[in-house]
Amino acid sequence: MSIVVKNLTHIYMPGTPFESVALMDVNWIIEDGEFWGLIGHTGSGKSTLIQHLNGLLKPTSGEIIVDGVNINERGVNLREIRQKVGLVFQYPEHQLFEETVEKDVAFGPKNLGLPEDEVTERVREALDLVGLKYDEIKERSPFELSGGQMRRVAIAGVLAMRPKVLILDEPTVGLDPRGRDEILGQIVRLRERQNITVILVSHSMEDIAKIVDKIAVMHRGRMVESGTPKQVFKNREALASIGLDIPQVTHLMIKLKDKGKNVATDVFTVEEAEAEILRAARGMGHA
Amino acid sequence: MAAEILVEGVCYQYPQSSEMALKDVNLRIKKGEFIAIIGPNGSGKSTLAKLFNGLFVPTKGRITVDGLDTRDKENIWKIRQKAGIVFQNPDNQIVATVVEEDVAFGPENLGVPPDEIRKRVDEALEIVELKEYAQKPPHLLSGGQKQRVAIAGIIAMRPDYIIMDEPTAMLDPVGRKEVISTVKRLNKEEGKTIVLITHFMEEAVEADKVIVMSEGRVVMEGTPREIFSKVGKLKAIGLDVPQVTELAHRLRGQGLAIREDVLTIDEMVECLCPLL
Numbered sequence A: 001m002s003i004v005v006k007n008l009t010h011i012y013m014p015g016t017p018f019e020s021v022a023l024m025d026v027n028w029i030i031e032d033g034e035f036w037g038l039i040g041h042t043g044s045g046k047s048t049l050i051q052h053l054n055g056l057l058k059p060t061s062g063e064i065i066v067d068g069v070n071i072n073e074r075g076v077n078l079r080e081i082r083q084k085v086g087l088v089f090q091y092p093e094h095q096l097f098e099e100t101v102e103k104d105v106a107f108g109p110k111n112l113g114l115p116e117d118e119v120t121e122r123v124r125e126a127l128d129l130v131g132l133k134y135d136e137i138k139e140r141s142p143f144e145l146s147g148g149q150m151r152r153v154a155i156a157g158v159l160a161m162r163p164k165v166l167i168l169d170e171p172t173v174g175l176d177p178r179g180r181d182e183i184l185g186q187i188v189r190l191r192e193r194q195n196i197t198v199i200l201v202s203h204s205m206e207d208i209a210k211i212v213d214k215i216a217v218m219h220r221g222r223m224v225e226s227g228t229p230k231q232v233f234k235n236r237e238a239l240a241s242i243g244l245d246i247p248q249v250t251h252l253m254i255k256l257k258d259k260g261k262n263v264a265t266d267v268f269t270v271e272e273a274e275a276e277i278l279r280a281a282r283g284m285g286h287a
Numbered sequence B: 001m002a003a004e005i006l007v008e009g010v011c012y013q014y015p016q017s018s019e020m021a022l023k024d025v026n027l028r029i030k031k032g033e034f035i036a037i038i039g040p041n042g043s044g045k046s047t048l049a050k051l052f053n054g055l056f057v058p059t060k061g062r063i064t065v066d067g068l069d070t071r072d073k074e075n076i077w078k079i080r081q082k083a084g085i086v087f088q089n090p091d092n093q094i095v096a097t098v099v100e101e102d103v104a105f106g107p108e109n110l111g112v113p114p115d116e117i118r119k120r121v122d123e124a125l126e127i128v129e130l131k132e133y134a135q136k137p138p139h140l141l142s143g144g145q146k147q148r149v150a151i152a153g154i155i156a157m158r159p160d161y162i163i164m165d166e167p168t169a170m171l172d173p174v175g176r177k178e179v180i181s182t183v184k185r186l187n188k189e190e191g192k193t194i195v196l197i198t199h200f201m202e203e204a205v206e207a208d209k210v211i212v213m214s215e216g217r218v219v220m221e222g223t224p225r226e227i228f229s230k231v232g233k234l235k236a237i238g239l240d241v242p243q244v245t246e247l248a249h250r251l252r253g254q255g256l257a258i259r260e261d262v263l264t265i266d267e268m269v270e271c272l273c274p275l276l
């Protein structure tokens, strides 16, 4: 499923003292099956932007076109759009409301009118995908879990809907390192298996570098850049000036290069750095 | 009377729960230290934080703050003045309808005079770069902006013990660095004791001491260098090491002569230069 954002502007509470221009003339084309990372400083408009993609927020001006349909036109069934475009919120607590974890994750699939056993099947699968044990957690209240456990339940609730486009607003916030790697790994596999489109909002340049194909950069409500990780991470000064950064290993390679060492600097993951340093060290007769 | 938070044989069980969230925890946090607590989801970090200032009291064992027992109700007021928490979810601690009133709430409760409050609030908002949002309702802010409001609140309160539960979770990379350098400044220049709970290993590296929790227990304790050189052990309990430490570990595995306990980019550059 493709999504096209055309000249999108969003103003919160226009005409009041709290008026705030959150998005200014944003244009973005998301092709079917692409994996996007969305980055930007706090308050740059990321959450506002993605909440337009399934019709939760209405544009002040501009258009959102999902699979060829302008979703804000009269007569468009937004419920259908929201089944296809699944959104995991920045604050998982906002998404949890049932008295047990099982009911919470089952809520979406139930609403799709699926038969009971299919619902249970999906709940099990979704909890498994986020690294929670169905039998241990199904009866617990989602509000009596640790922060990271709550987030996993919220993600499971959206996965159980099997959306065609999966949008995750800082899904790894509050997860421990293993949980972070597991969930990102599951998203990658899910995408390969079901060929879904994914948009990942994140402040972790390391995570973004590891898994996305393309990155869009927000700054004060505008989309100031979009391209491959290589293109976007090339300009570290520009990124730093708008609150962002490059991965730690990329910093390392740049420092080595500055010392006159013969290493590539378009290296964004630990694995890539390992290979590049070994190459250079072997060239010098070490290792 | 020792200036410290002392945790002795503490267990904690939530009312509805059948399992202990904390199991026989023993810790000493001395005044002026900068401590980082790391540990997997559900390992008991936030529970422990809430025990530090008497929000919860131990099911078993004892916690004292500068000698004051948190189980004694008469001490609670004094303990709260000494130890302040920034909670994991900033949404849960916003109390006022305007940002600057929210930041003023803590010092007001401590009975700080109005002029002094004004000064502290302005300073705190300046530090977290929210001056232009001073008059806004906090619930209309973005996730990271709310987190900054919560941090400003504790800066304005200036308790001796500052406990922060994942304060940088929703901040952008530059904002995260700014918070950590503010925390270090409060520690080094104003002698504040810092307890920083975090899932970012790069932040834990900045502390004097790292405490590792797993399944309700303290399982490791030491300097960042001692802790992060145990790559295998940390990974086994679901944790990680900074990217450069991981890289050093892998390169050693490939036969390069690199120290096991590299923590920063500059140390790594130093190790690699002779080899490249």
Ligand SMILES: Nc1ncnc2c1ncn2[C@@H]1O[C@H](COP(=O)(O)OP(=O)(O)OP(=O)(O)O)[C@@H](O)[C@H]1O
Residues within 6 Å of the ligand: A012, A013, A018, A020, A021, A022, A040, A041, A042, A043, A044, A045, A046, A047, A048, A049, A090, B139, B140, B141, B142, B143, B144, B145, B170
């Ligand atoms: N409900 C609202 N009413 C008014 N202004 C709002 C509202 N929600 C957000 N804003 C403002 O709109 C701007 C964009 O906010 P948004 O939440 O989209 O940012 P973000 O990029 O997701 O930030 P973060 O990384 O902190 O989550 C911010 O300046 C914020 O203060």
Ligand SMILES: Nc1ncnc2c1ncn2[C@@H]1O[C@H](COP(=O)(O)OP(=O)(O)OP(=O)(O)O)[C@@H](O)[C@H]1O
Residues within 6 Å of the ligand: A143, A144, A145, A146, A147, A148, A149, A174, A176, B014, B015, B016, B017, B021, B039, B040, B041, B042, B043, B044, B045, B046, B047, B048, B088
């Ligand atoms: N209100 C509650 N009622 C019952 N059990 C709870 C409650 N809050 C937390 N727990 C449980 O207590 C244990 C410790 O939780 P705690 O929130 O201290 O973990 P944490 O280390 O802070 O985790 P995280 O990294 O996810 O924030 C977990 O097993 C959790 O499910």
Ligand SMILES: [Mg+2]
Residues within 6 Å of the ligand: A046, A047, A048, A090, A169, B142, B143, B144
């Ligand atoms: Mg956001």
Ligand SMILES: [Mg+2]
Residues within 6 Å of the ligand: A146, A147, A148, B045, B046, B047, B088, B165
């Ligand atoms: Mg916690």
